[in-house]
Amino acid sequence: MTINYTALAQFAFNIPKHQNDRISSYSPIQVAVSGKLALCSHSEKGNILLDISGGVPPYTFRWNTNETTQNRTNLYAGTYTVLISDSQGTSHTERIIIQPPFPLILNPVEKKDATCGSGYDGYAKISVKIGRNDFEADSPPYEIKWSHGLKDVWEAEGLAPGVYTVLVSDKYNCDVSVSFEIKAAAEGIQVSESIQNPVCESPDSGQISLNVSGGVAPYTYSWSNGAKTKDLDQISSGAYQVLITDSKGCSFQASYTIESLGSxxxxxxxxxxxxxxxxxxxxxxxxxxxxxxxxxxxxxxxxxxxxxxxxxxxxxxxxxxxxxxxxxxxxxxTNPTSLSLEVLENRPVSCSGKADGGISLKISGAKGTYRLSWSDGIKDLLQRKDLVAGTYTITATDESGCSVSTQVTVTESQKIQARIETSLDVDCASGKATGVAWISIQGGKEPYTIKWNSSTANSREINFNAAGILKASVTDALGCTVETEAKVDFPNQNTQGARLDFQYRKLAITSEPEVMVKEEILFESEIAPEIIVWEWEFGDGNKSSDKDPVHIFSKVGEFEVKLTGYDVYGCSTFEINTIQVTSPTELIVIPNAFSPNGDGLNDFFMPKIRAISSFQMEIFNPWGEKLHITQSPESRGWDGTYKGQLVPAGNYLYQITYTTLDGNSMTRTGGITLIR
The missing domain is CATH 2.60.40.1080 (Immunoglobulin-like)
Structure with a gap:
């Protein structure tokens, strides 16, 4: 079911005064709404179709459901709001309601069967029990269609025996149908029909075929178009009535409609x-x-x-x-005769930065006079000779308001590119250096003239022997010039005298001074600012470029740890320290009593451990109930409580499981006395 209606919306808007010469008229945004705007059942979904005119396309759409499409489908009943905006920023809000289903219910059919002797005397009456039209003001009458051709009446008389269907539709084309049978007296004529409407391209291809039974054969047929045959073929659209009479004079009358399906x-x-x-x-x-x-x-x-x-x-x-x-x-x-803008000449700039480039144009296809506008603000010139390198947009507009634009890029002769490069031969011991500078040139046109600020030689390469700024200018055969410079440094320090030192310490907090295998060792450096790169060598084949690295020695031995530093000139200095790495032996010392009374002495039960990789301690009462567990060797230990409550003084059991650094798993069990 599709409901169509049109909603027109107008809005007020202001056009800035400086735009009045560019906008001659502007129509407001207008919206025509159509689609399926009322639901006949809860299984149906609605749709909204918007036809937009006015404003300045393109348009954008923002629905209250966050959709951005123009049209909406698969919608439930409810209120939908859409904000429509055009390219000028003008907007219009449209509110559309998709109505929910409303029941259309018919009362039972009142009917009277036909009798043979009295002709077509069947009767039927229908009525609406509840419907949408009865509750909405200004609603039109229900639309009623009887299967035998009657329309918009509640009662049908003179019905012949047969099955009838009545279709009742409300104002939104939601419909309900009811079928009933008008029966004949015993031995009455029974008729069923098959109707074929004409196809769209063949208006005279309709057909009515009857299947007659009951009564007493033979039958005679009388059609409203004069035919005497049982069936009608090759008929056009319209209403057809037939009177069927059997040999005893009982008759049957029916009407059939052939619908028009014209092209x-x-x-x-x-x-x-x-x-x-x-x-x-x-x-x-x-x-x-x-x-x-x-x-x-x-x-x-x-x-x-x-x-x-x-x-x-x-x-x-x-x-x-x-x-x-x-x-x-x-x-x-198709477009009208096109306005065109032809580039006749595009002359490049002679040297980088100059303003002697040129563009020459030809305009054709203009209606009446025309105006010419350049992107740099110049008006109505077809030829320019004062252009710098760059891209120019030229727009021509004729009397009818049609315009055409073209872009022209004015290039410049290949720009001279020059770069000073230097090298230093440094004696690290003395800090003295010999410098060579040379200039790399690309672009322009040879030959080049080169002028240095520190030499009178017209040469690509010179020597220098002091820190400072080297400058050079390069002029090509066209007279185009480019300047370049480079800063050069000379060593003013001896790296061998730069401060470079380091210390080391264990990250773990232990009482043993020895460095043990698999312990994390932090190396802390003292490096002078003139040292810019450094490298650590730990003597076991491993290296690091961190300033303060952490290293783990994996085996026992004596290792020379070397820290080497380099300055900006590649000169180096170093510092070496020797580290003795020993093999750890695990140690676990378990006390046999503790007194958790809050005096700060012996308040926790916790063994002292060393060289252990994993650890777990469990505490049990004499009946095997677990009171405490910890897996952290850094834990303070058991404080003599269970679930936040103090346990009584007495004897308790412990079980300690740990793994040594070489991978052996060990378990220790025993008793401990809690003193209160």
Whole structure:
């Protein structure tokens, strides 16, 4: 079911005064809403179709459900709000309601069966028990269709025996149907029919076929079109009545309707875009023939008979009538004679930074006089000779408002690129150096003239023997010049005298001074600022470039740890310390009593451990109930409580499981006395 209506919305807007010479007219955004806007059942979903005109395309859409599409489908009942904005920032809000289902219920059919001797005297009456039209003001009458051709009446008289269907529709085309049978007296004539409507392209291809039984054969037939045959073939749309009489004079009368499914044709009007590249073209179509209402589907996605805001191109429309007959047509919109702007000359700039580039243009296809605008602000010049290198946009506009733009890039002769490079031969012991500077040149046109600030030689390479700024200018054969400079440093210090030292310590807090295998050792350096790169060598094949590295020795032995530093000139100095690494032996000392009385002495039960990689301690009462567990060798130990409560003085059991550094797993158990 589809409900169509049109909602027009207008809004006020202001145009700045300085824009009045560019905007001659502006129509407000207008919205035509169609689609399925009332639901007949809870299983149905609605849809909303928007046809937008006015404003300045393109448009953007923002629904209250955060969707951004123009049209919506698969919608539940409710209120939907959409904010429509055009390219000028003008907006319009449209509120659309999809109504929920409302029951349409019929009362039981009142009927009277037919009798043979008295002709067509069957009777039926229908009525609405509850429906939407009864509760909404200004609602039109219900639409009623009887299967034998009657329309918009509640009662039917003179019914022949047979099965009838009545379809009742409310104002939103939500419908309900009821079927009933008018029976004949015993031995009455019974008729069933098969109806074939004409196809869309063949209006005289309808057919009514009857299947007659009951009564007493033979039967005679009298059709409203004069035919005397049982069946009708090759008939056009319309209503047909038949009178069937048996040999005893009992008769049966029925009416049948052949629906018109005539072909659909298209009438159209088109308006081409006014300018090359503009989007103000229009196409409007109307349907001829067929059976209304009609639906429209354009290749642009729009669904109204008229579409606007079109640029040149090909568009197609498909029109469908209520019978399912369709027709399609394609339209081509072409631009008028195009306004063109031709580049006759593009002369590059002679030297980088100069303003002697040139552009020469030719305009054609203009209607009347024209205006020319350059992106750098110059007006109405077809030829320029004062341009710097860069990209220029030139726009021509004729009397009809059509415009065309072109971009021209003015290049410059290959720019001279020069770079000073240097090298130093440094004696680390004395700090003395010999410097060589040379200049690399690209671009421009040879030969080059080179001037140095520290030499009179016209040469690409010179020597220097002091720190400072080297400058050089390069001029090519075209007279284009570029300058470059480089800062050079000389050693003013002796790296061998720079401060470089280091100490080391164990990260773990232990009472043993020895460095043991698999212990983390932190090396802390003291490095002078002139040292910029350093490297550690730990004597066991491992190296590090960290300033203060952490290292673990994996085996026993005496190792020379060397820290080497380098200054900016590659000169080095170093410091060496020797470290003795010993093998650890595990140690675990377990006390046999403790007194958790809060005096700060012997308040926790915890063994002293060393050289252990994993650890777990569990405390039990004499009945085997676990009171405490810890897996951290750094834990303070058991404080003589269980679940926050003090346990009584007495004897308790411990079980300690640990792993030595060489991977052996050990378990110690025993008793401990808690003293209160």
């Amino acid at each position: 659909v044709q298209i009438s159209s009007k088109t308006k081409a875009p006014s300018c090359q590249g503009s989007s103000d073209g229009e196409i409007e179509v109307s349907a001829l023939g067929g059976k209304a209402p009609f639906t429209y589907l354009w290749s642009t996605g729009q669904s109204s008979p008229k579409i606007t805001g079109l640029s040149s191109g090909t568009y197609s429309v498909k029109i469908s009538d209520t019978s399912g007959c369709t027709v399609e047509q394609q339209f081509s919109l």
